[in-house]
Amino acid sequence: MAVYTDIAEDELKWFLTEYDAGQLLSYKGIAEGVENSNFLLHTSKAPLILTLYEKRVEKSDLPFFLGLMQHLSAGGLSCPLPLPRKDGALLGTLSGRPAALISFLEGMWLRKPEAKHCREVGKALAQMHVAGEGFALKRPNALSLKGWQTLWDKSESRADEVEPGLQNEIRSDLNFLQASWPKDLPDGIIHADLFPDNVFFLGDELSGLIDFYFACNDLLAYDVSICLNAWCFEKDGAYNITKGMQMLEGYQSVRPLRDEEIAALPTLSRGSALRFFLTRLYDWLTTPEGAMVTKKDPLEYLRKLRFHRQISSPAEYGLSL
Amino acid sequence: MAVYTDIAEDELKWFLTEYDAGQLLSYKGIAEGVENSNFLLHTSKAPLILTLYEKRVEKSDLPFFLGLMQHLSAGGLSCPLPLPRKDGALLGTLSGRPAALISFLEGMWLRKPEAKHCREVGKALAQMHVAGEGFALKRPNALSLKGWQTLWDKSESRADEVEPGLQNEIRSDLNFLQASWPKDLPDGIIHADLFPDNVFFLGDELSGLIDFYFACNDLLAYDVSICLNAWCFEKDGAYNITKGMQMLEGYQSVRPLRDEEIAALPTLSRGSALRFFLTRLYDWLTTPEGAMVTKKDPLEYLRKLRFHRQISSPAEYGLSL
Structure with missing residues (x-):
């Protein structure tokens, strides 16, 4: 668990103008994932996850990961779905890092699964x-x-x-x-x-x-x-x-x-x-x-x-x- | 920024039965505050902040802090408002720590205020x-x-x-x-x-x-x-x-x-x-x-x-x- 990168709110607002994501209400760095920085956003439309891909992730792998989530979601699997930008791309840039906006999935992981x-x-x-x-x-x-x-x-x-x-x-x-x-x-x-x-x-x-x-x-x-x-x-x-x-x-x-x-x-x-x-x-x-x-x-x-x-x-x- | 304590989802559900807070949908440790562990909860009613008070906070000060937020909020100030438990108390216990459930305030802090x-x-x-x-x-x-x-x-x-x-x-x-x-x-x-x-x-x-x-x-x-x-x-x-x-x-x-x-x-x-x-x-x-x-x-x-x-x-x- 880690948040590696802080984001300035004006940069984030600028980033969001590329999406049809509603008005930004808040964002919090969340302690999830060890490879990337993740933020939970509240917007006037829906909660979203913003992921900034840090160095440990190969940039050339990102189209595979994001495309896969889209493919699996279209195939009926419940999983996070990347939001396309207005230009259709799944990936943008924020704080100098590749960044994606992804649907937020409600639910909790089980510490003691049966x-x-x-x-x-x-x-x-x-x-x-x-x-x-x-x-x-x-x-x-x-x-x-x-x-x-x-x-x-x-x-x-x-x-x-x-x-x-x-x-x-x-x-x-x-x-x-x-x-x-x-x-x-x-x-x-x-x-x-x-x-x-x-x-x-x-x-x-x-x-x-x-x-x-x-x-x-x-x-x-x-x-x-x-x-x-x-x-x-x-x-x-x-x-x-x-x-x-x-x-x-x-x-x-x-x-x-x-x-x-x-x-x-x-x-x-x-x-x-x-x-x-x-x-x-x-x-x-x-x-x-x-x-x-x-x-x-x-x-x-x-x-x-x-x-x-x-x-x-x-x-x-x-x-x- | 830090999350010091992990919470098991069954413990959290148990904790929430003391409140009239709706159904728990998700919770994420957030990178906010250096003294306490903070979680952003989504419930069927509203987003909430759950704060676990770690060692650096004097337990005897908590009634002051929580009562103050209640007092200021009643006085018309926009600030987080502690949710009372069903028994009226503002403070419970979770993962062995004093814990409070507090209303979530939308908004962002300004990195470059004018x-x-x-x-x-x-x-x-x-x-x-x-x-x-x-x-x-x-x-x-x-x-x-x-x-x-x-x-x-x-x-x-x-x-x-x-x-x-x-x-x-x-x-x-x-x-x-x-x-x-x-x-x-x-x-x-x-x-x-x-x-x-x-x-x-x-x-x-x-x-x-x-x-x-x-x-x-x-x-x-x-x-x-x-x-x-x-x-x-x-x-x-x-x-x-x-x-x-x-x-x-x-x-x-x-x-x-x-x-x-x-x-x-x-x-x-x-x-x-x-x-x-x-x-x-x-x-x-x-x-x-x-x-x-x-x-x-x-x-x-x-x-x-x-x-x-x-x-x-x-x-x-x-x-x-």
Whole structure:
């Protein structure tokens, strides 16, 4: 959570003249997203999110992200919708940064999601996968096998600082995944970061998905495995098979998984656990003490990785085979 | 700007059952205020501010602050209004902290205020002083003569790090102010921190005053001198007499200053410049590098202090005597 850039109100008013957004009533920097600066605007028409894209986001990726939200929204998914400027562009410039105005989605993320919520998330993920079909732009997943290797090369020599023996353990995971990563599964647009803070609920009803800034093209079932990791483990590290079952049933009620996707689930889940372990490990080793960012413990994902390593059948995730 | 405390959505919903605030639709931590955690809530009724009071605020002061906002609002001032709970209390508890629900004020603060805005601020300040009459609670100003001495005692030995000779210079200011501080001027409730970021405008119209967490009982004309310091100097350090004139005329259109208040203005302004110099100096010397808080340059207020020191007549502030 962070606001990196302050905006002067006269600059913002000038920026808004390019949009048909109503009269500006207020704007507040909000503590949301770690990559960008976000502001909640009240206008005479509707609340809006203003996002200023900071350095960590590749400017060349922005048409993909903004176009994707438009495409998914048009496909019936509830997600933030970029407002076009009067000239049709989705992107403007504010305080020297690329900036977009995006519809505000009411709802709250669940700090303690239950199995029934996992079912809704599974459904929404499948809806997103279906709605993503036909989207013209492509973006490769920078955090797949190759990206993991790059991250690991930067962290490997210090991995044993976190836990003795980790260097050998992770190296053998990487070797396994390089050798057995599935190739011919259905692919498409994946969210790639559908953690609880990116899913809004109103009561028990899912009101929408946010934060598509990791979205990319990859195996759809890999996205399912990310959600299993993000939603279906308890704080004590135990896998909650009821949550897993609900998540997978919810998903399959919209888009049934193929046999080969189901068969690949343990490998994919091992991969996605490794992916979050590696980014957290890297941040853990490189973020200075006292920095503004909360460091997430990499060991949480090490425990998940070990769980997936010992899975003998996809049924253990809660699938009725 | 900071959000110190995260709130779980189920805790917040539980907290809201004590209020008649409508259905919760969303809440966002906002980057506002450095002492407390603030959240902007959308409900089915109206937007609201939720404030969690962190350690730096004295819990025993909260009835003063919240009661004051209620009193000023009832007196016709546009300012945030605390919502009473169903049991009538203005204060509840959330995440282990005292917490209040307060009406949301639309408007934006001006990064580059003009003379016409200074006039509006002067008027609103006087309206606040008038509306403050009859408020039953008292709170002494902890940042007056005694408080300055305490701050100075902690910083004096290192003052020359900021600028050589500063130790003697500031010591003689303190001696002068201790000897000549006015005593028999009209007193009452003052805002004590009415900087541009605490005054909201919609277009050129002032929409309200916020942040009463420095409010206290003190000389009303001292509050005027704080506003002269906060609003009427340019970035290059020059006093803008047109802004000063507008500020003072605006103020006097609601509450005319007495002759003795006018005569005391140079001394009061010297005191308020010293007050902000001293807190900034202290923060400058004690805040660790890389902390989350932006350090404000104490030299800005040193320059203002030197300006007030050489004033020979209150007319130099833009008063027609």
